[in-house]
Amino acid sequence: MKVRHILPPLLFGLAVLIVISVGDALFWSVPHALEKLPPRLLTVAVLTSLWLVRQYKRTAR
Secondary structure: OOHHHHHHHHHHHHHHHHHHHHHHHHHOOHHHHHHOHHHHHHHHHHHHHHHHHHHHHHHOO
């Protein structure tokens, strides 16, 4: 699998995580955003990995 197939899901996952964390830090506080980071990171990692599996299946044909 080429990098051009892997990069969009990874960048999208990173962007979503940054936007959610920064928005939470601005709305609540930085300690609250850091406290909620592990479950959000896990959720974004799972969704990104599902997208990568889908991309792999599409390009492996």
